Amino acid sequence: MKSYRKELWFNAPTRRAFIHITPQVNECLRESGIKEGLCLVNAMHITASVFINDNESGLHADYERWLEELAPHEPVSHYRHNRTGEDNGDAHLKRQIMGREVVVAVTNGKLDFGPWEAIFYGEFDGGRRKRVLVKIIGE
Ligand code: ZN
Numbered sequence: 001m002k003s004y005r006k007e008l009w010f011n012a013p014t015r016r017a018f019i020h021i022t023p024q025v026n027e028c029l030r031e032s033g034i035k036e037g038l039c040l041v042n043a044m045h046i047t048a049s050v051f052i053n054d055n056e057s058g059l060h061a062d063y064e065r066w067l068e069e070l071a072p073h074e075p076v077s078h079y080r081h082n083r084t085g086e087d088n089g090d091a092h093l094k095r096q097i098m099g100r101e102v103v104v105a106v107t108n109g110k111l112d113f114g115p116w117e118a119i120f121y122g123e124f125d126g127g128r129r130k131r132v133l134v135k136i137i138g139e
Helices: 022-032 057-070 080-084 089-098
Strands: 002-010 017-020 037-043 048-053 101-107 118-123 130-138
Touching: 002 022, 002 118, 017 057, 022 037, 022 118, 022 130, 037 118, 048 089, 048 101, 048 130, 057 089, 080 089, 089 118
Parallel strands: none
Antiparallel strands: 002 130, 017 118, 037 048, 037 101, 037 130, 048 118
């Protein structure tokens, strides 16, 4: 069995962002040489997500509004977590609902997606460098 590991780095200039990362994951798969197996992609930070959905800007605006309704960033005093001196209590909650990781089957050297599936990095506490782990195992 072959094994491949890579960290992808992001530095979103805004507090929140959705970044399409399917091209980078495809590049990892190509580098790995793996044709049959599994590809794990996970955020390495507890205020960011990796998820799969449609690459459609209206949907991403809907996510942004929905997440702000569920867990508004302000007032930051609303969150007990922020008593630690942080201001990212909302980002931890947003990350929880959007998920930590995805696993995609690798078939015949390609990510075996359903229709319109694409991989995104969801940033909820940006303005600093953060990582995504790509791990691919198989033959
Ligand atoms: Zn925090």
